[in-house]
Amino acid sequence: MRLYVNFFQPSMKLKEKTRAGSHVQRRYESAQTPFQRLQTTGVLDEQPQARLTTWFEQLDPVRLLRQLDQLQDAFWQLAIVPTATHVAPSPEPVRFEW
Numbered sequence: 001m002r003l004y005v006n007f008f009q010p011s012m013k014l015k016e017k018t019r020a021g022s023h024v025q026r027r028y029e030s031a032q033t034p035f036q037r038l039q040t041t042g043v044l045d046e047q048p049q050a051r052l053t054t055w056f057e058q059l060d061p062v063r064l065l066r067q068l069d070q071l072q073d074a075f076w077q078l079a080i081v082p083t084a085t086h087v088a089p090s091p092e093p094v095r096f097e098w
Contacts, residue, residue, distance in 0.1 A: 001068060004064050006033065007061075008064070011032075012028040015027045015029045035052065
């Protein structure tokens, strides 16, 4: 989940908030992923930056999202408590792929 959120899930961060009486106006920065924000700050040394960039280039967001769906399905299969009349089939192991 962290790979999907950090590399492919943009979010808008609050830039400023001003109040005029009872009206509050909020201004947001443009939507960026945590990875993009980290790149723009320039706080990383060259080696960690290169490692993160390599990870980003190797990831496939569609495949990653499909794997997350499979893992969530497997989780819900394990979370369902079998009753005396219904025994859930044993799920096949889910493997994480790069």
